[in-house]
Amino acid sequence: MTEKMHPIAPNPPRKALLLHRQMQRVWSDLPGWRGAVCSVNHSTIGLRFMATSFLFFAIGGVLAMLIRAQLATRDGAFLDTQLYNQIFTMHGSIMMFLFAIPMLEGLSMWLLPKILGSRDMAFPRLGALGYWCYLFGGLIILSSLLFGVAPDGGWFMYVPLSGKTYTPGINADVWLLGVTFVEISAVAAAVEIIVTILRLRAAGMALTRMPLMGWYMLGTAAMMLVGFPPLILGSILLELERAFDWPFFDILRGGDPLLWQHLFWLFGHPEVYIIFLPAAGVLSTIIPVFARTRIMGYGAIVAAIVGLVFLSFGLWVHHMFTVGIPHMALAFFSAASALVAVPTSVQIFAWIGTMWAGRVELRLPMLHVIGFFVTFVMGGLTGVMVAMVPFNWQAHDTHFVVAHLHYVLVGGFVFPMMAGITYWMPMISGRFRVRALGEAAFWLIFLGFHGTFFVMHLTGLLGMPRRIDRYPDNPEWEWLNLVSSIGGMVMSVGFALFVLDIAMQWLFGRRSHRNPWKANTLDWAMALPAPPYNFSSLPSPGRDDATAILPLARGEGLLPGAPRPRREVLVTDAGTGRPDHVAVVPGNTALPIWTAAALGSFFLLMLAGLYVVTPLAIAAILWAGWRWGGFMGSRADAPDIPVAPGLSLPEHWQVRQTLAYSGTVTLLVADGTLYASLLFGVAFLTVIAPNWPAPDSGLGLGALLTAGAALLAMALATLAARLAETWRATPSGMGAALAGVLAAGLALVLLGGLAMLLDDPRRHARDALRAVLLGYAVFHAVVALMLGLRSLCDARQGRTSHQRRGAAPVWQLFQAFWLATSALSLGVVALQEIG
Amino acid sequence: MLIGSGLITALVLTLAGLAIWRGPRPSDERRWIIWWGLGFSMSVLAVLLAFALWTGERMIARDDGALQVQAEAQQWGWRFTQPGPGGPVVTEGVLYVPAGQPFDIVLTSRDVIHSFWVPQLGGKMDAIPGHRNVHRLMADAPGTHEGLCAEFCGIGHAAMRFEVVVYDPADPPPFVSAESLP
Known part of the structure; x- marks a missing residue:
């Protein structure tokens, strides 16, 4: 692909140090506490994610040690049952939601711009917002343990056990609200990762030859985008049932506990691959480096990644083999579950083949690869x-x-992550590690791990179930458990040593020279430790490997230095990597932390049951959301920016396919998945759940007319949004925007009127689902209205011109999505009424 | 299956070990990806899957007039209903079944999800409120087996045990019979 592109002439070389100082002024975090609050740079946020997740890993590990202490003897009197149930639930939840997912998010945020040849992620503020949501949500979940009201229903929270009847306290609410709060960061990260990989790659880096890490993270982010919405929907439904008695899972009123299991495992199984793929990406990146050769079977590995992404959504039912489903369905899902081993096996043999071809150097990261x-x-x-x-x-x-x-999780995630951390540590700290400590840590972890879990296979085959806190009548399980407990302690010592090794490297390590492993990917084409801007000038076509380090530092690449005091990145075409335009990304701002605080206040009020006060929190969220738009847009047309001799590109507010536009499309995929999961819920309960058909509904012609009028208003608003863009250079543009806002507002009022006409959602699951469908439409009404107001503001403040479109394209997308889902919802309700 | 898994593990790890500790040598992409990655894994899986489906089909409950008993789970105990000479007999925590003949157990729950499991007799099945699951089992010889709840169900989960008494069909305890419930 590179050959077809016009060669881009290099910029004249300049003094690397001067360029560095210029870049540093624009890209550095603020000093002191303001830096802690306002940083949005991908390196800072990525490292924060990783450090925080490691803290949670330590906490989860301590909980695991408490479990092992309890099970070491058959009459363990160390914890009472209630506390034991909280501890194993929290161990699983913390390791999954507060360690593994944030860890991989952090790694990809920190690494992707470096390895793909850019200066930042596509949406730096979104990354920071995700971090604060993760931190605040994690602290909420953690504090419940201190107050003794931690979730205690197992990490998959099966209903009815987690329903109001059997868990009357706030334990389950902590899980549902806390995890959903944290998952905002997962969806944000997924959007950010996808847009970064597709649009911020180095010029000329076609998709077909980007580093494998890019493919792995693209697959991971795609799975996160589609995998998390079912869980978020399930959590919302269960919280609605617990808080307002809407019966989605109550069999007496047309609900079904199996709906929860389907929604949970629709997420839960892809989750395993969401965790595995980034780890495999680390392996595919570092194995060829230490084997001193190229990766074998690039194409086969990409095919395996794509295969895994699709297969992983076809086998959630395999967690539900014992709930009583037809044998044919069992056979299908059994086959799919086995088939998923094929892409994994392709990758494993590709790695073995790579090592076969090369001479393997057994440095510390390779030890962890062997552990893997x-x-x-x-x-x-x-x-x-x-x-x-x-x-x-x-x-x-x-x-x-x-x-x-x-x-699977320690082998497929923790070992590769430790390999990755030891591999990239010189880039983070700029130092070599201290000798021998890392090896000792590896062996303790490795032996401790197998000591704990190998015998546990046998314990299970001898019939010991999960989640029991004592086993007085089964002395034959006791010695196996004791061995596991001892192994666990050894493993903990190993992890402590691992942390010590990192700390020692940071404090006392010798300064590392550049590219210490002699890798050839772009992440090593920079000084160590990595500067916040990564590259003084960006890689040009055909020069996107580690050998470009000096020309890039001297400003011979694209878009050199920071002649304008703002953070500029190069946006490329998704497939070919052809340079498209220059995007200005936001710098230090406290907006993300304020937004996360506003969101957090909403979740805390829900948790406290203060539902009457929540409108205040919602108002705060809307205010913060409005402020996000302030950064976007420009009041004047600007000339094209010189990128290289003979190549000038427009600024991002003068093109239509901006990063924000790509991001909105990506976000709507997640949103659409949430909606599809909701429709799945409607279909599942209608067909499977007992106590259907529902009692006669009170919906009549009045409701139909109101809904029809609302749809008409939405359609008008959609048309107006379109016209607002078409007429953007004339005064009629403002008129169209105003008309669109009024029509969207009218639709919102009509939806509110419809809410008055609905049957009591507490009566039957059907009525509750209708209320949720309406709530979904109202939520989108508010978002569409905000975007409409932003477009109107753009027009009034002169932020639109023939070249500048403002928020109108994004508004149209949302408007059309709102219209389509609302029309579908009306169709579903109409079908129920007729059928 | 354990032995097979052990052999495959040993094989893969040996290959990895050879790759790591022997020097560089020509390495054919086709051989690793097509033969090992696709061919090897798919043939092992095909054999395994066919075996599993065949066993599964034999274990599935079907309507052939086998003896039926009922189990109703609740926090935290089991209530069994089995045929007796004078009509259904209800027992708490003990299930009586005849040896040497398959029987179906009908599972329901009064509150949360539980799971019926007798490790020595075979697989488990969930008892889900609002659903009725049928599970087929068979005990070969008379004796007593311990059963337990295998789905986490709250504070009393660990203690939610029961007993299965397998009797000789020629000599049943006086209060039960091996005939199906009417």
């Missing part, structure tokens, strides 16, 4: 065993499954 091989291959094979239905009936919910999932 041993652990993960065993975990994968027990996984295939668990996928077989007859064996699953036997092993399900025993310690065999506990052993299996720890082999």
Whole structure:
């Protein structure tokens, strides 16, 4: 692909140090406490994510040690049952939601712009917002443990046990609200990662030859985008049931507890691959470096990634083999579950083939890679065993499954992550590590891990179920458990040493020279430790590997230095990597933390049950949301920016396909998945749940007319949004925007009127689902209205011209989405009424 | 299956070990990706899957007039209903079944999700409120087996045990019979 592109002439070389100082002035975080609050730079935020997730990992580890202490003897009197239930629930929830996901988000935020040749992520403020949501949500979840009201229903929160009847306290609410708050950061990260990979790659870096890490993270982010919405929907429905008695899961009123399981595992299974893919990306990146060769089978690996992404959504039911589903369905999902082993096996043999071709240097990261091989291959094979239905009936919910999932997660995530951290540490700290400490840590973790979990397979086969706190009548399980507990302690010591190793490297390590591993990817084409701007000038076509380090630092690449005092990045075409325009990304601002605080106040008020006060929090969120738009747009047309001799590109407010536009499309995919999950819920309950059909509804012609009028108003607003863009250079543009805002407002009022006509949602699941469909439309009404107001503001303040479109394109997208989903909802309700 | 898994693990790890500790040598992409990555994994999986489906089909409950017993779970105990000479007999925490013949157990729950499991007799099945699951089991010889709840169900989960008494069909305890419920 590179060959077809016009060669881009280099910029004249300049003094690297002067360029560095110029860049530093624009890209640095603020000093002191203001830096702590206002930083949005991808390196800072990525490192914060990783450090925070490691703290949560330590907390989750301490909880695991408490569990092992309790189970070491059969009459463990160390914890009472209630506390034990809270502890194992929190161990699972923390490791999944507060360690693994944020860790991979942090790694990709920190690494992607470096390895793809850019200066920042596509939406720096969104990354910072995600971090604060993660931190605040994590603290809410954690504090519940201190107050003794932590979730205690198991990390998958099955209803009815987690419903109001059987968990009357706020324990379950902490989980539902806290995790949903944290998941804002996952969806934000998914959007950011996808747009960054597709649009911020180095010039000329076609998709077909980007570093494999890019493909892995693209697959991961796609799964996050589609995997998290079902969980978020499930949490919203369960919280609505707990708070307002809307019966989605109550069999007496047309709900079904199995709906929760479907929504949870629709997320829960892809989750396993969401965690595995970034780890595999690390392996595909560092194995060829230490084997001193190229990765084998680039195309096959990309195909394997794509295959995994699709297959992982076809096998959620395999967590539900014991709920009583037809054998044909069991056979289908069993086959799909086994099939998912094929892409994994392709990757494993590609790695072995790569090492076969090269001379492997057994440096510390490679030790962790070996730890991965041993652990993960065993975990994968027990996984295939668990996928077989007859064996699953036997092993399900025993310690065999506990052993299996720890082999997969520690083997498939923790070891590769430790390999990655030890590999990239010189770039983070700018130093070499201290000798021998890392090796000792590895061996303690490795031996401790297998000591804990290998025998646990046997414990499970001997029939010990999960989640029991004592087993007085089963002395035969006791010695196995004792071995596991001792292994666990050894592993903890190993992790403590691992942290010590990192700290020692930071404090006492010798200064590292550039590119210490002699890698050839772009992330090493910069000084160590990595500067906040990554590259003084951006890689040009054909010069996107680590050898470009000096020309890039001297400003010979694209868009050199920071002649304008603002953060500029190069946006390229998604497929070919052809340079498209120059985007200005936001610098230091406190807006993300304020927005996260506003969101947090909403979640806390919900948690406290102060529903009457929540409108205040919603107003704060809207205010913060409005402020986000202030950065976007410009009051004057600007000349094209010189990027290289003979190449000048427009600023981003003068093109239509901006990063924000791509981001909105991506976000709407997640939004659409949430809506599709909701429709799945409607269909599932209608067909499967007992106590249907629902009682006669009170909806009549009045409701139909109101809904029809609302749809008409939405359609008018959609048309007006379009005209507002078409006529943007004339005064009629403002008129169209005003008309659109009024029509959207009218639609909102009509939707409010419709709410008055609905049946009581507490009566039956059907009525509750209708209320949710309406609530979904109202939510989008508010967003569309905000965007409409922003477009109107653009027109009034002269932020539009023939070249500048303002917020109108994004407004149109949202407006059309709102119209389409609302029309679909009306169709569904009409079908229910007729049928 | 355990032995097979062990062999595959050993094989893969040996290959990885050879790749790491022996010097560089020509490495054919086709051989690794197509033969090992696709061919090897898919043939192992196909055999395994066919075996599993065959076993699963044999274990599935079907309507062939087998003895039926009922189990109703609640926090935290089991109530069983089995046929007796004078009509259904209800027992708490003990299930009586005949040896040597398959029987179906009909599972329901009064409150949250529980799961019926007797490790020595075979697989488990959930008891879900609002649903009626049928699970087929068979005990070969008379004796007593311990059963437990295998789905986390709250504070009393660990203690939610029960007993299965397998009797000789020729000599049943006086209050039960091996005939199906009417």
